[in-house]
Amino acid sequence: MITAPSSGVYAEARRRLDALAKPTGALGRLEDLAAWVAACQGSCPPRPLDRVRAVILAGDHGVSHGSVSAYPREITPVMVRAFVAGVAAANSLARQHGVALRVLDLGVDDDLEELPAEVSVYHLGPSEPIDQADALSAADCRQALRAGEAIAQDEISAGADLLIIGDMGIGNTTPAAALVAATFGLRAEEVVGRGSGVDDDRLRNKTQVISKALERLGQRAEDPLDRLAALGSADIAAGVGFLRTAARSGVPVLLDGVVALAEACVAEDLEPGVVAWCAAGHRSTEPAQQLALDKLGLEPVLDLGLRLGEGTGALTALPVLRSAVLLLVELALLSDLSPVS
Numbered sequence: 038m039i040t041a042p043s044s045g046v047y048a049e050a051r052r053r054l055d056a057l058a059k060p061t062g063a064l065g066r067l068e069d070l071a072a073w074v075a076a077c078q079g080s081c082p083p084r085p086l087d088r089v090r091a092v093i094l095a096g097d098h099g100v101s102h103g104s105v106s107a108y109p110r111e112i113t114p115v116m117v118r119a120f121v122a123g124v125a126a127a128n129s130l131a132r133q134h135g136v137a138l139r140v141l142d143l144g145v146d147d148d149l150e151e152l153p154a155e156v157s158v159y160h161l162g163p164s165e166p167i168d169q170a171d172a173l174s175a176a177d178c179r180q181a182l183r184a185g186e187a188i189a190q191d192e193i194s195a196g197a198d199l200l201i202i203g204d205m206g207i208g209n210t211t212p213a214a215a216l217v218a219a220t221f222g223l224r225a226e227e228v229v230g231r232g233s234g235v236d237d238d239r240l241r242n243k244t245q246v247i248s249k250a251l252e253r254l255g256q257r258a259e260d261p262l263d264r265l266a267a268l269g270s271a272d273i274a275a276g277v278g279f280l281r282t283a284a285r286s287g288v289p290v291l292l293d294g295v296v297a298l299a300e301a302c303v304a305e306d307l308e309p310g311v312v313a314w315c316a317a318g319h320r321s322t323e324p325a326q327q328l329a330l331d332k333l334g335l336e337p338v339l340d341l342g343l344r345l346g347e348g349t350g351a352l353t354a355l356p357v358l359r360s361a362v363l364l365l366v367e368l369a370l371l372s373d374l375s376p377v378s
Contacts, residue, residue, distance in 0.1 A: 039310030096144030101208030186276025203348020
């Protein structure tokens, strides 16, 4: 069981927020976010979130050979190269907000040989089609978990006071939705979404893929490791390891869309207490993400209709989280102000 953020510091932060020079509760959810960061840091007032680090975990998925995405699987390595070149949406947002960003290839179906070697240092390979076979072997699943742990530890050792996890992989909303469904006992029709913008025919096919995958998994869904190996991928399993290590180390994480929420669902099952160290950056258009938010008790910071992935929703929400912290740090106490004569 992972140690939770400090309840005592959370209560102290709420008392301080109530004592600031403003009407009680006037800052709405900013007050909740500020108190959460204080509790995670074990300090009130908290430190400003100056050292934010983001990682994009990339991989190809066996289901992308079928009609589950509006884009071909060849887009995955194209986007990894774009991240390295600094020209993707996540790069732009990271630069705007002073976030250190790196991309790692866990299972891209391309050699990426011209890129720096560190991009593919944890490469395991693309997953199998989840409606036909387990996505990963048990051994590869464990290796991917360990890779995610090492990746998170690298970011924490670099001084991160907040982590963001992003994703890249054509077809990845299909295994993510399947994981959410299997975790909470939901049907494919309840979790399936349009992902990259699929038409009705592809949506029906995507629903069938998820339904077959859930049927194939059967009672093994009760074991989170079996569930992850059967329905996930190297990049998703690495995300689970990443979240567990962040929580164990007491470093909060700002989650992105449906892939990050699927990872959080499995991580919480494997090691209760992980989600207490997570905040939801935004509400995506994916039904599985919205269901997971509700099941995990997370209220997103933003609701802008985003569905890009890459960590862009969390990066967009970051300034709000930073502002919440600075309001708790910088506002005067009402008792310290001179009374109006």
